[in-house]
Amino acid sequence: xxxxxxxxxxxxxxxxxxxxxxxxxxxxxxxxxxxxxxxxxxxxxxxxxxxxxxxxxxxxxxxxxxxxxxxxxxxxxxxx
Numbered sequence: 001x002x003x004x005x006x007x008x009x010x011x012x013x014x015x016x017x018x019x020x021x022x023x024x025x026x027x028x029x030x031x032x033x034x035x036x037x038x039x040x041x042x043x044x045x046x047x048x049x050x051x052x053x054x055x056x057x058x059x060x061x062x063x064x065x066x067x068x069x070x071x072x073x074x075x076x077x078x079x080x
Contacts, residue, residue, distance in 0.1 A: 026055060026062035036068075046071065 027035070029043055038046075043063075046052040051074075053067035 024065055026064045027068065029061055029063070032063050032068060036072075 029040060032038070032043060033040060043052065047054050047063075052071055053064055055062040055064060
């Protein structure tokens, strides 16, 4: 008599969540452009008007994430 071969039961491997990236404290202008859809000229106008804070470190212009979030929150409050 032939023995039937049964397929092995698949091993259940636990799903491990990928480690989350730490939230950035500040972003460069191109990153803010990608995240918001705003153009470079508009971002620099918001900076010049004092609507968006910046930090200069060497040649890098950084926008604190808290400042960007505050700008977006103010924009939400002005909507009818």
